[in-house]
Amino acid sequence: MKSDRSLPTLAAVSYGTYERRVRNDSLPHGVRLAAFNGCLERYRPIGWEASLGYLELCAGPLERDTSALLRAVDMLTTSRNLWLVERAAYEETRRAAKRCGRRTAGKNEPSPGGEWLWLGAERAAALFALEFEYRSRGAVQPGLKPLVERSLANGGVLDAKDRALLSRLRADVDYYRTRGFYREKPDWMAWHRSSDTFRLLAHIRNAAYARN
Structure with missing residues (x-):
């Protein structure tokens, strides 16, 4: 069977691309659900299974409810946006530290988003x-x-x-x-x-x- 080289691999697809597919109401629910799983591969703050479980607890059953799927992607994206803000601030702090000769982050210097932290x-x-x-x-x-x-x-x-x-x-x-x-x-x-x-x-x- 000939492979379709035009199909992007998981690594080649961004979170934003997957998010837009989830929100695209012209796509079948199954395709949107698969795109949501792609979002979760890209950003899973408390681990994949726990993140999915938490979203289902808060948003509802994702496999059969499109409204729940949209609520879940809203929650995930809100947290990711907060993480992006923290990451940008961290990177700026590190650049300033490197200009002062501190090439390595200190032990007590927190990474953006912390460890297993769901921002928001x-x-x-x-x-x-x-x-x-x-x-x-x-x-x-x-x-x-x-x-x-x-x-x-x-x-x-x-x-x-x-x-x-x-x-x-x-x-x-x-x-x-x-x-x-x-x-x-x-x-x-x-x-x-x-x-x-x-x-x-x-x-x-x-x-x-x-x-x-």
Whole structure:
């Protein structure tokens, strides 16, 4: 079968192109839904599955409701636009720092949008992602489980003791991933577990320190 080289690959299609297809009411719903999935491949602030689940929770069933699909792409695009603003500001800050000789970003210099952060709905999305990850991943390290459950029970709010615990757990994961991982004989299962822990901690932090 002859391939159609005129069809763009996923990497060649921009978020904006996919968004316009979603909004094009002359296209069948299935085509618009596929375009929405393309948007989500381009921008998935809390991970693909969690982002899709959160959008369906807020907007409605995307597979059969065009109005829900439009609400979802509005939500996703609003967050992405906020991220683009933060990214532009970050890039300008980095350019200024480089002119002053600081070629590498500092450890405490936040990246645009933070880690696993849904700009515009930070706490609600973080709590959804936290519960989604917690229920779907199953077992987590013993010291983390009570913190996850308290965060969910308290709507993301942490007291001083839990904030200190969050910082300590995050430092432990950072140490393992930067200096404790034995690359000569890598334990990839442990590495993937640390990735899961890192993500859960990010959701807890985003809920606790949410701006909105």
